Amino acid sequence: xxxxxxxxxxxxxxxxxxxxxxxxxxxxxLKATDKNGFGDNLFADWRYNKDGxxxxxxxxxxxxxxxxxxxxxxxxxxxxxxxxxxAWAIAGYGFKVVVSSFFADIxxxxxxxxxxxxxxxxxxxxxxxxxxxxxxxxxxxTVDLENQKITNNATGKSENFAINSYKKECFLQGFDDxxxxxxxxxxxxxxEKQRL
Amino acid sequence: xxxxLFDKIWDAHIVTEVQDGPTQLxxxxxxxxxxxxxxxxxxxxxxxxKVFRPAxxxxxxxxxxxxxxxxxxxxxxxxxxxxxxLDRNAKEFGVNYYPIGHPKNGVIHIVGPENGLSLPGxxxxxxxxxxxxxxxxxxxxxxxxxxxxxxxxxxxxxxxxRPKTMRINFEGKLGKGITAKDVALYMIAQLTTGGATGxxxxxxxxxxxNMTMEDRLTLCNLSIEMGARGGMIASDEKTFEYIKGRxxxxxxxxxxxxxxxxxxxxxxxxxxxxxxxxxxAENIEPMVTYGTNPGMGxxxxxxxxxxxxxxxxxxxxxxxxxxxxxxxxxxxxxxxPIDYVFIGSCTNGRIExxxxxxxxxxxxxxxxxxxxxxxxxxxxxxxxMREEGLDKILADAGMEIRQPGCSACLAMNDDKVPAGKYAVxxxxxxxxxxxxxxxxxxxxxxxxxxxxxxxxxLTDPRDFM
Numbered sequence: 001x002x003x004x005x006x007x008x009x010x011x012x013x014x015x016x017x018x019x020x021x022x023x024x025x026x027x028x029x030l031k032a033t034d035k036n037g038f039g040d041n042l043f044a045d046w047r048y049n050k051d052g053x054x055x056x057x058x059x060x061x062x063x064x065x066x067x068x069x070x071x072x073x074x075x076x077x078x079x080x081x082x083x084x085x086x087a088w089a090i091a092g093y094g095f096k097v098v099v100s101s102f103f104a105d106i107x108x109x110x111x112x113x114x115x116x117x118x119x120x121x122x123x124x125x126x127x128x129x130x131x132x133x134x135x136x137x138x139x140x141x142t143v144d145l146e147n148q149k150i151t152n153n154a155t156g157k158s159e160n161f162a163i164n165s166y167k168k169e170c171f172l173q174g175f176d177d178x179x180x181x182x183x184x185x186x187x188x189x190x191x192e193k194q195r196l
Numbered sequence: 197x198x199x200x201l202f203d204k205i206w207d208a209h210i211v212t213e214v215q216d217g218p219t220q221l222x223x224x225x226x227x228x229x230x231x232x233x234x235x236x237x238x239x240x241x242x243x244x245x246k247v248f249r250p251a252x253x254x255x256x257x258x259x260x261x262x263x264x265x266x267x268x269x270x271x272x273x274x275x276x277x278x279x280x281x282l283d284r285n286a287k288e289f290g291v292n293y294y295p296i297g298h299p300k301n302g303v304i305h306i307v308g309p310e311n312g313l314s315l316p317g318x319x320x321x322x323x324x325x326x327x328x329x330x331x332x333x334x335x336x337x338x339x340x341x342x343x344x345x346x347x348x349x350x351x352x353x354x355x356x357x358r359p360k361t362m363r364i365n366f367e368g369k370l371g372k373g374i375t376a377k378d379v380a381l382y383m384i385a386q387l388t389t390g391g392a393t394g395x396x397x398x399x400x401x402x403x404x405x406n407m408t409m410e411d412r413l414t415l416c417n418l419s420i421e422m423g424a425r426g427g428m429i430a431s432d433e434k435t436f437e438y439i440k441g442r443x444x445x446x447x448x449x450x451x452x453x454x455x456x457x458x459x460x461x462x463x464x465x466x467x468x469x470x471x472x473x474x475x476x477a478e479n480i481e482p483m484v485t486y487g488t489n490p491g492m493g494x495x496x497x498x499x500x501x502x503x504x505x506x507x508x509x510x511x512x513x514x515x516x517x518x519x520x521x522x523x524x525x526x527x528x529x530x531x532x533p534i535d536y537v538f539i540g541s542c543t544n545g546r547i548e549x550x551x552x553x554x555x556x557x558x559x560x561x562x563x564x565x566x567x568x569x570x571x572x573x574x575x576x577x578x579x580x581m582r583e584e585g586l587d588k589i590l591a592d593a594g595m596e597i598r599q600p601g602c603s604a605c606l607a608m609n610d611d612k613v614p615a616g617k618y619a620v621x622x623x624x625x626x627x628x629x630x631x632x633x634x635x636x637x638x639x640x641x642x643x644x645x646x647x648x649x650x651x652x653x654l655t656d657p658r659d660f661m
Contacts (some may be wrong), residue, residue, distance in 0.1 A: 033234035076390035084341035115344035166217025
């Protein structure tokens with residue numbers, strides 16, 4: 001099982017607000033019955049032309065950002081449909097962290113259930129990241145989960161981010177909610193009897 | 197201590213609370229469709245688990261299914277595989293199941309309430325963000341991801357952080373030609389697409405009390421479009437009247453017992469919400485959207501905002517959006533020609549929606565330049581339309597009824613709007629490519645859709661009323 005520690009990596013900047021899950025993965029790609037292969041269709045309509053060739057002006061097609069494990073996006077990332085395929089696409093592409101000033105609720109849960117860490121930063125910190133990457137595409141961010149700290153290594157500025165201690169432990173230890181819930185079956189049965 | 201409606205239901209479903217973590221919430225009802233459930237069932241298989249409470253799970257294929265010739269095998273092999281996978285999973289794991297062609301098949305969020313599966317006081321989930329619809333019954337209902345679907349299949353519980361609470365009051369009386377859809381689009385335009393993120397919303401006030409149950413379902417359905425975890429309306433006599441006698445509604449002594457409990461499910465007079473807003477009915481016009489998220493809406497006679505009215509950080513997105521739609525900042529869109537009309541979906545696919553639409557087009561003809569897709573939300577809705585003679589009214593206007601399903605709302609089947617074409621749609625999302633790659637969606641009410649269908653352009657429905 002994947003365990004999250006600290007990541008220092010280049011980023012992919014996407015300074016668009018309200019990126020909805022229909023953009024992250026369009027509905028016509030939701031027909032699979034497993035979790036694999038969605039990374040190839042991440043942002044498909046922004047990334048590919050009709051004939052399947054790459055759109056040169058889309059950031060994922062820019063070789064400068066190849067191999068980045070951190071996606072940095074504008075406010076209200078992941079709104080719309082509850083499709084977990086969006087989280088599978090982001091994880092499948094190779095992103096371990098998504099940074100934004102605001103996330104839609106369902107997307108945030110889905111990301112965490114797939115060990116993609118959503119990091120909420122202030123709007124000023126987000127603007128600072130976009131400024132840094134504009135002047136140097138190779139700038140890096142460091143995301144330190146243990147200390148809940150994100151650092152823009154180009155400016156040296158850092159900020160603390162929030163995560164509840166249960167989810168933090170899940171990331172650090174690599175265990176998921178289902179493991180935990182299954183261990184509580186007796187309590188669930190007791191709850192059901194008490195309600196009758 | 198005084199409690200909100202939300203608190204009362206939530207608290208009654210807490211199994212445990214993890215210290216500095218989420219709540220383990222008991223789920224009364226889960227719906228599954230074919231798109232967001234296969235990986236969850238596969239997860240059970242991998243872990244060697246059964247469905248914990250199969251009687252509380254209902255599986256219905258709706259997203260991929262064709263709206264013509266449903267009796268034939270689905271032509272698209274990938275869609276067919278997904279629907280067949282649901283069929284296999286439903287049978288293997290023994291959950292309730294309404295397959296294609298079943299008299300109770302249809303869009304999940306239409307089928308649940310119409311069969312008495314969604315009731316006051318329940319917790320209801322589905323791997324679908326429009327699960328918020330069922331909140332209209334006085335329930336806590338919200339969309340979840342596939343990992344969470346797996347949790348519910350395995351344990352009938354999910355982990356959720358307790359959301360903040362918001363109450364939105366609508367006061368006054370709606371004007372002629374103003375529908376629940378307009379109320380919702382107005383609210384989302386005021387709050388923006390992320391304005392209620394982190395909150396669970398209760399709708400209240402004179403407008404909501406006066407709404408029919410179907411209006412309330414439409415309003416709650418769109419809660420997610422402003423980011424809300426869900427939306428709900430306290431059950432009242434209208435709710436009890438609506439659910440009484442439906443197949444899964446309790447009967448006899450059980451009904452009496454439940455009813456006395458349901459009657460306690462309302463927000464206490466002195467309960468405090470984290471946020472409270474009030475809107476006035478007289479400010480609400482027939483609404484249309486002009487951009488690529490449901491928050492980009494305006495009255496049909498209004499002009500699109502100009503660039504200087506938009507926050508600097510949002511300007512790139514705003515311009516990208518207008519470029520996609522082929523609109524210009526500052527212009528009015530009333531009178532613009534359109535190409536497609538779609539009435540249906542979990543938002544506006546109920547009998548009252550089709551009655552409004554049919555009453556409007558009665559005695560008129562479909563405009564030559566427009567393709568009209570009329571898609572009932574379920575077979576029960578279809579049956580009722582025919583019993584009431586709506587099929588004949590529509591046929592006289594040059595329109596025909598298709599078979600039930602999610603259809604052009606998200607175009608996973610063949611009902612795709614071609615690139616560059618404008619569709620006036622009673623559905624819930626105008627995202628880029630939502631109704632087909634390059635399709636341009638204008639969200640509106642069934643009345644606005646009817647006016648567009650007969651005039652071939654964006655028309656204020658009140659001009660004919």
